[in-house]
Amino acid sequence: MALPHLTAHREAALSALATACVSPNQMTSTEYMSIARVIAARAPCAVLVYGVGNDSRLWLAANATEGDGGAAGVTVFHEDVASWAAQISAAYPAMRIVQRTYGTTVDGSTAALASGARLALPPPAPPSPYTTWDVIIIDGPRGYLGTQPGREVPHAEAAAAVEAAKGSAKRVDVFVHDADRALEHASMHAYLGERGGVLATYERSAHWCFPVESTTSTSTTTSTSTSTSTSG
Helix, strand or coil: CCCCCCCHHHHHHHHHHHHHHCCCCCCCHHHHHHHHHHHHHHCCCEEEEECCCCCHHHHHHHCECCCCCCCECEEEEEECCHHHHHHHHHHCCCCEEEEEECCCCHHHHHHHHHCCCCCCCCCCCCCCCCCCCCEEEECCCCCCCCCCCCCHHHHHHHHHHHHHHCCCCCCEEEEEECCCCHHHHHHHHHHCHHHCCEEEEECCEEEEEECHHHCCCCCECCCCCEEEECCC
């Protein structure tokens, strides 16, 4: 299912914001725009983002239709670092932030996946009035050290969200950042690869698209918990 193209004005506005969001060790402007275009083309929609940051404003801006009176979708952020969630919430009071405790580690998830074990988790509940998630961005929690949570839980929850969307006549787009890291690569394939999605990769990001007409197809590649609301 092809998405509509953005107007030149909309493309330029998002591109300028994407460029302003670029910082060391984060996404590049190319990665930001690849995600922002999909959100903007589907806006207003339900967007789930794992991880908050200075780039959160881009996802909020993308999830609104063009024009002063444009309708905004609902964007929900999940964050496990309380101090960071509080800082971003103070800067953007209207943001909906859910504070998470994941209970996993990179080392533990790596060993579990290697043994064939999988997490069985329900998806986060979509925000009213939506019944499914349209776009999911996995850019957290932290996962560059063995003792950090890693992203197995978000991958498992995203896979559950894809499963829950079957029969809704809507596609689901899942973006995974840092897909070049060993755990992220193995985990996303273990969970999302089994759901019949189509995978595209660019730089350090992966885009899994689950079209409504392809829920049982074989995935193809272009390359190889507790929660409390702290919304402002």
